[in-house]
Amino acid sequence: xxxxxxxxxxxxxxxxxxxxxxxxxxxxSCVAECAAGGSRETMLLTAALKLSYLKxxxxxxxxxxxxDRQCVDDFIDQIADQAxxxxxxxxxxxxxxVQALARVYRDKPIIPALNTLFIGETVSRGVWQxxxxxxxxxxxxxxxxxxxxxRCSKKLMNGPCGGSKGGRxxxxxxxxxxxxxxxxRLDALGELDRLTEYVPPCDxxxxxxxxxxxxxxxxxxP
Amino acid sequence: xxxxxxxIVVYHCKNLRLFKDGxxxxxxRKWPGLSLVSIPCSGKVEAHHLLKTLAGGAQGxxxxxxxxxxxxxxxxxxxxxxxxxxxxxWLQKVGISPERLDFVRVPPMDRVALENLLREFTSKIxxxxxxxxxxxx
Ligand code: SF4
Ligand code: SF4
Numbered sequence: 001x002x003x004x005x006x007x008x009x010x011x012x013x014x015x016x017x018x019x020x021x022x023x024x025x026x027x028x029s030c031v032a033e034c035a036a037g038g039s040r041e042t043m044l045l046t047a048a049l050k051l052s053y054l055k056x057x058x059x060x061x062x063x064x065x066x067x068d069r070q071c072v073d074d075f076i077d078q079i080a081d082q083a084x085x086x087x088x089x090x091x092x093x094x095x096x097x098v099q100a101l102a103r104v105y106r107d108k109p110i111i112p113a114l115n116t117l118f119i120g121e122t123v124s125r126g127v128w129q130x131x132x133x134x135x136x137x138x139x140x141x142x143x144x145x146x147x148x149x150x151r152c153s154k155k156l157m158n159g160p161c162g163g164s165k166g167g168r169x170x171x172x173x174x175x176x177x178x179x180x181x182x183x184x185r186l187d188a189l190g191e192l193d194r195l196t197e198y199v200p201p202c203d204x205x206x207x208x209x210x211x212x213x214x215x216x217x218x219x220x221x222p
Numbered sequence: 223x224x225x226x227x228x229x230i231v232v233y234h235c236k237n238l239r240l241f242k243d244g245x246x247x248x249x250x251r252k253w254p255g256l257s258l259v260s261i262p263c264s265g266k267v268e269a270h271h272l273l274k275t276l277a278g279g280a281q282g283x284x285x286x287x288x289x290x291x292x293x294x295x296x297x298x299x300x301x302x303x304x305x306x307x308x309x310x311x312w313l314q315k316v317g318i319s320p321e322r323l324d325f326v327r328v329p330p331m332d333r334v335a336l337e338n339l340l341r342e343f344t345s346k347i348x349x350x351x352x353x354x355x356x357x358x359x
Contacts, residue, residue: 009315040270044312047273052316054277054354 001030002094003128004114019087021061027070027093037092070097136206144185151178157199227255234286235264265298269309282347285325
């Protein structure tokens with residue numbers, strides 16, 4: 001899923017203060033799972049904004065809505081009636097959601113309420129971990145399903161480096177060493193032999209470094 | 223009570239059994255301005271409920287929970303405490319005193335403790351500046 005966090009309210013206020021009416025739009029998919037932009041957070045941010053304006057003796061119209069998914073046109077349609085009635089949309093979607101809204105509502109300013117951070121998983125309640133950089137050429141099969149591109153601070157394909165200590169990364173002891181995890185996992189699976197195979201450095205042309213990527217599937221098109 | 227009644231909302235866990243049938247109405251008459259909302263567990267209250275309640279015109283919100291060890295949903299009371307703290311952080315961000323929210327674990331069926339608590343909370347809220355009502359255009 002895409003993991004994000006809510007921006008500070010001061011930054012949001014700075015961007016929306018110029019509008020008399022704002023539609024606050026949440027997204028009930030990834031960003032709901034990471035407690036940043038789902039229904040609950042949309043209600044929270046809306047109430048916080050109202051309180052913040054009340055305190056300043058201001059009274060803009062602030063309406064809330066939540067889409068099942070903000071990055072797909074079929075779902076974006078759910079606010080077709082509300083969008084024209086507001087000066088701007090404050091999106092609690094990830095960066096893709098914000099840009100999808102901007103593509104659909106061309107005449108509306110779309111303001112992000114979130115900082116989109118990474119592709120990750122919920123490792124325990126209230127903890128989200130980055131674990132994929134979308135390199136475009138997944139090699140998890142070699143590494144016991146632990147991603148060296150993401151979990152090793154140096155993105156080593158043939159690690160570990162000499163700095164791994166007690167399972168922690170030399171870059172920052174708060175970070176678990178990706179290569180320590182790879183070796184322990186392969187050991188547990190009885191597949192340490194996979195590490196005898198040389199894995200060439202990443203070909204970054206399949207990643208975002210090769211420019212914005214696009215997937216086109218004719219069989220899925222109308 | 224003196225002066226204009228201050229609008230306060232109290233979310234109380236139904237397992238505290240503070241009121242028997244019909245008793246709440248009588249209690250409400252004694253405490254004008256107070257809204258008592260019974261909830262299945264204090265853990266049902268989330269930060270957005272609290273902020274929404276304040277944005278809707280309440281000047282203070284009190285959450286009454288069972289002791290952590292007595293929570294029938296095991297972790298409801300503990301989670302509720304964290305949520306109230308989180309809502310308080312949001313209030314701070316918008317420049318409103320987090321003292322407008324209070325979370326208290328009270329003994330079950332203890333209306334004397336409840337009344338003492340209400341007196342204390344009401345006077346604290348009255349000492350704070352009023353959250354302005356929605357300005358007329
Ligand atoms: S190898 Fe690439 S695609 Fe696979 S998890 Fe790592 S970054 Fe993601
Ligand atoms: S200590 Fe481990 S995670 Fe850190 S850079 Fe070295 S191999 Fe990678």
